Structure formats: C-alpha cells, structure tokens
Amino acid sequence: MSDNATVGPVQTQSLTFAEDEPFCLESGASIGPVTLAYETYGRLNADRSNAILICHALSGSAHAAGYLDGDPDKVGWWEDCIGPGKAFDTDRFFVICSNVIGSCYGSTGPASIDPTTGKAYGLRFPVVTIGDMVKAQIELIDHLGIDKLLCVAGGSMGGMQVLEWAARHPDRVCSAIPIATTAQHSPMLIAFSEVGRQAIYADPAWNHGEYYERLQKPDAGLAVARMVGHITYLSEESMQLKFGRRLQGMEKYGFEFDTEFAVESYLKYNGHKFTQRFDANSYLYITKAMDYFDLSQPTGALAAAFAGSSHLKFLVISFTSDWLYPSYHSKQLVSALTAADTDVTYLDVKSTWGHDAFLLEVETMTNLLGSFLDRLVREERIALPAGSKVRAAKRATAGSPAHHSRLAENLA
Amino acid sequence: MSDNATVGPVQTQSLTFAEDEPFCLESGASIGPVTLAYETYGRLNADRSNAILICHALSGSAHAAGYLDGDPDKVGWWEDCIGPGKAFDTDRFFVICSNVIGSCYGSTGPASIDPTTGKAYGLRFPVVTIGDMVKAQIELIDHLGIDKLLCVAGGSMGGMQVLEWAARHPDRVCSAIPIATTAQHSPMLIAFSEVGRQAIYADPAWNHGEYYERLQKPDAGLAVARMVGHITYLSEESMQLKFGRRLQGMEKYGFEFDTEFAVESYLKYNGHKFTQRFDANSYLYITKAMDYFDLSQPTGALAAAFAGSSHLKFLVISFTSDWLYPSYHSKQLVSALTAADTDVTYLDVKSTWGHDAFLLEVETMTNLLGSFLDRLVREERIALPAGSKVRAAKRATAGSPAHHSRLAENLA
Secondary structure: OOHHHOOOEEOOEEEEEOOOOOEEOOOOOEEOOEEEEEEEEOOOOOOOOOEEEEEOOOOOOOOOOOEEOOEEEEEOOOOOOEEOOOOEEOOOOEEEEEOOOOOOOOOOOOOOEEOOOOEEOHHHOOOOOHHHHHHHHHHHHHHOOOOOEOEEEEEOHHHHHHHHHHHHOHHHEOEEEEEOOOOEOOHHHHHHHHHHHHHHHOOHHHHHHOOOOOOOOOHHHHHHHHHHHHHHHOOHHHHHHHOOOOEOOOOOOOOOOOOOEHHHHHHHHHHHHHHOOOOHHHHHHHHHHHHHOEOOOOOOOHHHHOOOOOOOEEEEEEEOOOOOOOHHHHHHHHHHHHHOOOEEEEEEEOOOOHHHHHHHOHHHHHHHHHHHHHHHHHHOOOOOOOOOOOOOOOOOOOOOHHHHHHHHHHHO | OOHHHOOOEEOOEEEEEOOOOOEEOOOOOEEOOEEEEEEEEOOOOOOOOOEEEEEOOOOOOOOOOOEEOOEEEEEOOOOOOEEOOOOEEOOOOEEEEEOOOOOOOOOOOOOOEEOOOOEEOHHHOOOOOHHHHHHHHHHHHHHOOOOOEOEEEEEOHHHHHHHHHHHHOHHHEOEEEEEOOOOEOOHHHHHHHHHHHHHHHOOHHHHHHOOOOOOOOOHHHHHHHHHHHHHHHOOHHHHHHHOOOOEOOOOOOOOOOOOOEHHHHHHHHHHHHHHOOOOHHHHHHHHHHHHHOEOOOOOOOHHHHOOOOOOOEEEEEEEOOOOOOOHHHHHHHHHHHHHOOOEEEEEEEOOOOHHHHHHHOHHHHHHHHHHHHHHHHHHOOOOOOOOOOOOOOOOOOOOOHHHHHHHHHHHO
C-alpha cells in the first residue's frame, strides 16, 4: 500500500466523562467515571458538518485506520476503506472511531478499575446495551463539538450501533450505513453467543469473572468461544475455497488427535491468538449487548423505531453468503425503513465470503460507500476542510488477498 | 402411539469377536476382542433376504425401535420409522441396528477395558474410521447368517456408513438409503467437529482422556461441544419458529448473565443432559471418524468409489434447510452415482427443520422410504417371514410434534 493511501501514524486518544454525575444505563444501573478510547482521521471542516462515525464489531477497537505511532504493523481494522482517496476519504471527511463501553481496548469495561473498590470490576461491571454504547458515543461527539454527524457506518455489531443512532438519535445524524447486520438479534445469533459464553464459564480459570489478579486467565474457554465465532464468520463455500480438506504439514492422516486439517490449524491458531488480545469478561458483556438488541421493541413493529428518522438517508448492505446475518434480515430492515418513509438504498452483494465479506469485498464496498458519500456531499453541500485538496479517488484499492484475510482474522 | 405400531419390549444383545485374531483397522492398528451391541426387530425370512441394517448418527445407539425391556420410556431413536406397518415394516423385514465401534453404548470404545492393562483404554484406544465401523458391522451380519442385506439405511453419520457399505462392500447389499449426509466431510463439518473437541480438551477434567477412575468427568467441555452441535442441527428458520426471542420464565431482561432466552435454556438443558448419557472420549473418536470420511479418495473422483456398485439401488434424501449437510452434497453424490450407472432416486425434501429433519419429517420420510422398500420387495421378490401377515400400512404415522422434538433432541 503506498504511503499516500494511509492516514499514516495515529495515536489513540481518550475522553473521560461522568466523573461527577454517573452515566445512567438502560438497565437502570449507573457507572462513573467512564472513559472512551477513540481515534480521529482527517480534519473537521469550518461548519463541523463532515464528521463520520465508524462503529466497530464484537472484537474491534478504536484503531480503525493508519498505524499506531511507532509500530507500522499495527494497521487499523478498516484500513482498506478509511484513508486519503478511499471510501471514507480522509481528505474530505473527519472520521471518528471509538472503542465501545464494555470492551477492553481503552474504554471502560469489566477489566477496568472500579473506583469504589480499587480492583477490576469483573462481573460487578453493569450489563450494557447497544443503546448504552451509543449514548457514550454521544458524549464523545459532544466533546468534539459536533452537532450532527454526516454519517454513521459499521458492520455486524457496528451496524447495530448505526441503527441505534438512526432510530433513537435521528436529530444527531444525516445518514446511516448498516452493513451485514440486523435490527433484531436472531435466536441463532443468541445461540452462538451463548455457546461462546458457556465455553468461558466452563473454564475454571474464569472463576466467575475474578481472574485479573491471577496468573491464569480463562484463555482455553475464550479460545473455544472465538473458534465458534470464526466458523460463523465464514461460509461453507469460502471454507471449501480457503481450506478444502487439505492436511496441514502432512501427506496422510496421522490417526491421532493432533491438528491435521488446515481448517483445524486455522481455528486453533486464531483462537489462541485472540486470547492474547481480548478479555474474556468483555466477550461476555459485548455478546450480551448484541443479544439484547431488538429495535422492534417495545411496539413489535420495526418501522415504528424509525418513525422519527424520515429525513435520514440509508445505505443498507448485506452479503449473499452471510448465514450469520442473512440477507433477509437486511430486507426486513429495508421494508421497515421504506414504511417509515426514509431514503433507502439497498444492496445484497453477491459474495462467497460469508459474514467476513464486509471486511473482504474491498472493491465493491469502496464503490458502494464512495458513491453514497459522494451523493451526500452534493446533497448536503458539505464543504472541504480548510486547505484540503481532494485528490483523484482511488476507488479500486489496495491490499493483497492475504492482507485482507489477515484483517478479517484479526478484527471481525 | 398404539401398541401395535411398536415392536414392543426389546433387549440389546451383544456379539464379541476378534478374541483370537485381532480386528485390523484402517490405520494399521489392531484391536481385540471387539464387542458390538445390537438389536433386531422382526424376523428373518426363509432365504434370509429380508434384512435391513439401520446405521445411527454421532450420538446414537443400537436401540433404534421399541422400548427397553422394563422401561417403556426408553423408546428407540427411530421409533417413528421402524415397527409393524411403519416405513421399515417389521412385519416384513428383519431390521438390525448396532452401536458403532468407538461409541459408548455397549460396543467397544475408549471407555472399554483394555485387556492388556485391565483399565479403560482412554486415548490408547486406536482411532477408528467409518470404514472400521462398517467392517465391524460385517462381523455382525456374518454372525447373523446374512449373506446380503436387502438395504442399509441411515442419516447423518449413519448415511456415511450406508455409503461405505455401498462403495466398499457392494456384494453384501442390494440397496442403500443415505439421508442428510455427504460422501466427503466438508471443512465446515471438520471445523465444527474440531471446536467440539477443543471444548473437551479445554476441560481440565478431561485430563488427556484419563478420567474414568476419577470422580470428575469432563462434563463442562462435553456440554459445550453438544451445544455447538445442537445449533448446527437446527436451521435459522426452525430456531425462529421454535424459540424466537422469547424469554424463559421472565417478562423482561434481567441485565445479568443468567439464562434468559428460551434458546439459551434449551441449549444448556440439552448440553447438560448429554453429559449424563455420553462419553467425552467417544465424542472425540466418533467426530474424528466423520472428519476422515472421504469416499472421493484415493482417486479424487467420487464416481470411482461406486465403480463396483452399479447393481445397487439408491434412495438419496436431503433437506432444503440442512446447512450442515447441504443439499448440494447429496446432489454431487447423485451425480457420482449416476455416472457409476447405479439406479438412483433422489429427493431434496422441502423442510424448515434443518439437519434434524431426517428425524422430524416423519410423514414424508415414511412415504419415501415405504415406496422405495415396496419397490425393492417387488423387484427382488422378497418373501415374508414364515407366518407373517402384513397389515395395512400405517404410512401416515404417529407421534405428536412434542414427541418428535424430544426424539431429535435426544438422539441426533
């Protein structure tokens, strides 16, 4: 990737709020202080109208683009789509990404110190919802002096946050791009969440969430949870293409229980790697937030959730081989958005990559996102940041398949 | 279910062989003695031509029909399809079902005593294959004095055994009914197997397979493995129908990590129940046998596997919502069988029940299996057992949806 296609070195920043008044949660509980880790790329224009919020998925972080200062290998999770001339063009837009509350990448979560005890919260951390994550993001947007976001975009759990913004805070956002997501977590999604949680509970090292002061962490359980997740991010077809029945480093069956198939090796490697970067309790809290997500409530009608959003523009994207967030969820969403009289563009992208497609189908995504944002810029008359010169769009980007694959493995 | 629709009380029998000469396995290892648990229903006719072998799935047993002597609740796993006047009509056929080698329902497996040590085999038990399971079944068929089976039938892993019989022992069988299965375990199937195994390995109580003499067994790990399995046996649609987002015994979210959704409760209950009836090491061995299954080898061409099977009749059945063993696997099988010049009937049954459909779509299955077997009886001129009187077929059977559901939960 050439230098000018990246935002370059970035630093993760943080905002702490609710130091005096606690932050009230959907459950009725409250918590404070709350810290959010965030990064920004590009510059705000004069009327602060060019801000785009990117929302991350289950295991993502605020580090969406560029590379962490001093470590060129720590590339952002959506580097393919955020940068100068890319889909989220940092020459034109001020792009923000923050780590969700409950996570473990700098935002307050179960691994954070509870000021009332001086020890990590563990399971004393209150259960948070997608709504709470978004409410915390509003604190950040306020802090940055942004009245209205030009766009909120994200895939998977990121897409749920996008929909929450659009449904519950329509006055703070012009447009929304929910990708490979749902307005209502399905029983199959809940089932996979619960299996992951049960794998963590089953690990004696989890110790009811009290492991932060111990040497042994529930890595074994967390690795199993992640392995289940990895299967669901792929499709049957992409697994056939990627692994088939290939053996790993052997010519024939070993007739033993060592790792033999390439797909086993992939799962084990990624399950193990995940334990080095993620907190098991955060996995519990974030999956729970996803399970609770259901915009059709309390009325039972999804369209009612978007009753106040008719001035918004939506770009809804799903992928044909995504069986975790199947296209029909997006189609139901589009029906509801249409019934609510919003401006909706919908694309069911033909892809073999399953749920991971939202990170892998870079060229298609770049074209889709790019044209939608071009239209927004025209229709909302968005000015460039002072002194900015938009270069020729590099819409057909960047990155080898191996690079894409690595991104998806790390950051879905 | 009325009395005359069941074979009534049955006793599981057992055959022990390889007491002098060890039983040679595909891996090159050998083992002996070997015991197979089996049951039979109905009677052999004079020329021993009316025998049907039923092959069970991953966690099944020899107890396929009737109820265990003294316990009317211990109903066979395919009671809906085996009995007087049912699809596998015990007034006409001599039906056999045996527990596979490697399992834990009376056949020799890792929990059996190794005669060389006087202790349970544990991981010293050799890795077995679908081919080894079928070779052991041949010992049983020989013992019962049956030269040629009229039919071999089974779903899921049972279907793999069916295909193994048809491909590698075509002289011992007239017809084959592989249901909801594949001739080549896919990388996605291997991935789900491996996650289940990793959940067991991750349980410290597993102790590298050495737990038989301990108080604590790897129940937690085995339960997680089973929960993953249960998700894959259902479809997204059947989960929506069966559970939706219904809460279990509560009106609103509890904002805690207790079981809240009905689907969570279902998984936990079934995961736990499974640990009371199944051995964790058997789970490892049987999933490994499935992963190794690939009839396309060694030539790479599936049709070549059936080169000697052109005289066989096949009834291949798949289900539209089965994403674990998707219909296209059955279609590839049908292409290969057609290329090998066999007599094939294929049906892709429209069903919302996912992989479990082979146990739940009783009426459709009864009609399909019944007509195929009727045709076999006519074409192969199969005589009734002495004194037998075939009653009017009860093709549209028996059992409430709740009953079906219970069967599937217990016995898939």
